[in-house]
Amino acid sequence: MNTLLAVIVIFGLLVFIHEWGHLVVAKRAGILCREFAIGFGPKLFSFDRNETTYTIRLLPLGGFVRMAGEDPELVQIKPGYEVGLIFNEEGLVSRLIINNKSKHPDCRVMQVEQIDMEHELFVRGYVEEEEEPVSYRLDRKAEYVYDEKATQIAPYDRQFSSKTVSQRAAAIFAGPLMNFVLAVFLLILYAAIAGLPINEPIVGGLSEEGPAEEAGLEEGDVIQTIDGTEVSTWEDMTGIIQEAPNETMDFTVARNGDTFDVTMTTEIREIPEADDIGVIGVLAPTERTFTGALAFGFTQTYEYTKLIIEALGLLITGQFSLDALAGPVGIYNYTGEVAAMGVLVLIQWAAILSVNLGIINLLPLPALDGGRLMFIGLEAVRGKPIDPQKEGFVHLVGFALLMLLVIAVTWNDINRIFS
Structure with a gap:
């Protein structure tokens, strides 16, 4: 149940913020937005406000904003009616x-x-x-x-096709952009709650029944020397300890202006496919500042973006197996595992998914925002729009291929879970 709730909240938020970006920019351009939908399929709930019908639909596989002029009107009045x-x-x-x-x-x-x-x-x-x-x-x-x-x-001046190239491009680009904005906000929130590590040899926290707790160390203690070697950073301290698994070491510790010596025997932590390391059960110190959290939000979003683009590059060049991709079932499963690790990890996971959604939607593939931007770009170069019927056919084929890909990765997800 916790997994289901986490998935509903996260995916609902990601889809809502994406479609909200489309909606706000489209409305500012004067486009009549007929429907703002979360999900596909039959309607579960709807209400009307400011010319738009807001709906929640049965299948939680995405969402859409239906803008006037994008599709033929469902009802046409002809002579003789x-x-x-x-x-x-x-x-x-x-x-x-x-x-x-x-x-x-x-x-x-x-x-x-x-x-x-x-x-x-x-x-x-x-x-x-x-x-x-x-x-x-x-x-x-x-x-x-x-x-x-x-x-x-929908008078013509309220239709999507009547707007300038820049207005239409902005309305399409706003969706993926809002996913990056959401990621930045979530990561700022994470840093504001969890704090950011600082590179000083200070005890930020203690593991239960670890060597440091048993030796009487407290949060805020400063490690000055280890076996006579002076340490001035967190990296100095952990480097020395990690190189000495299951060894007894002498520490000089400062607390409230006084210093004292303690002796601890490091524990062994096994690292897969690497040498074992020593630990004493202390956590890194952290600080909470607005500027630090703000910088973390932007820099970490950039790092996630870079990693996802690199992974896509490996996939395109064949260095990354399609079998490693996760679909809806796999993401549901991973979200459940992340939810069990706590709210802070879940916030980071939501930020990663938001960046991923933004990047995927910007790919120049039919049926995605990137594909629509590609056609708008071609129109800007040619000086006239592509035939709407031809563009619609390309998007239809692209959507069908996209659904086939979703089915394929979902099958891989199911096989991984049951194997």
Whole structure:
């Protein structure tokens, strides 16, 4: 149950912040965002606010922001259709009733001759009281209603395709960017809670029943010498101790202005595929500063980014096996193991996953944000957009291949777990 809760919280946060980036920048560009969804498949929960329907869906495999103009409208009104018209106080059509007109007795029924819901915003046709066709203006926020579900029309200037190359690129790039921002924030939070190690020979903490605790050392004690050798840094101290597993050593320790000597026998710690090392059961000292935490957030995000890109490079060149990739099942399993290590480790894991999600989405592959940015870049170079049908087909094929990859790595995950 703890694993499931951790997965829901982490993946919900990663997907939410990614899609929120798309949503905010798209809305600032004036794009009508029809839906903000967490998950895919059937809706579990939804509510409407500020022109957008916010939904949580059944399959927790990602999310999306449905922007007007990206896909064909689900309902199209063609000449010959009969629609019901409802007007607002300004005399503009505020609702077009596609079916179930009997549920709206106050509507005016029209047989449509011509309609433009993108540019001129009008509907023209025949109504019962008039022998000649009449025209009515559409409100810019008019809705068409099908099966009692209302959908706001999207004038062309509210559609994704009407925006400049830079505006569209910004709306797409904002999603992955927010994943990097989230990683920085999480790592700053981690450093603020856990503190950052400082390179001084100070006892930052003690392991239970370790040699240092049994010898009477306390947190804050300063190790000055080991077997007569002066130490001035944490690295000096640990280097000497690690080189002497299961050996008795003399320590000079400073505490509250006084010094005293203690003798300890180091314990042996086994290191896989390496020589054993000595330990005395002390933890590194840490400090908590705002500037340190801030620097850690940015530098560690950079390090994670570099490592993930290097791993992708090895995968592309064949030096990294596809079998080593983890899919949803593998990540679920790893998240459970991490959750058992504590909240701080879980925060670091969430930051790594957020960086990974940002990088993967920026890859120039169809169906990913990077693929969409690639088409926008080609449009900037060519001076005209790619045929939407051709682009849509490429994204469809890319999405299908992506799903096949997910199935393959999921199968590997299952085999690893049961083997």
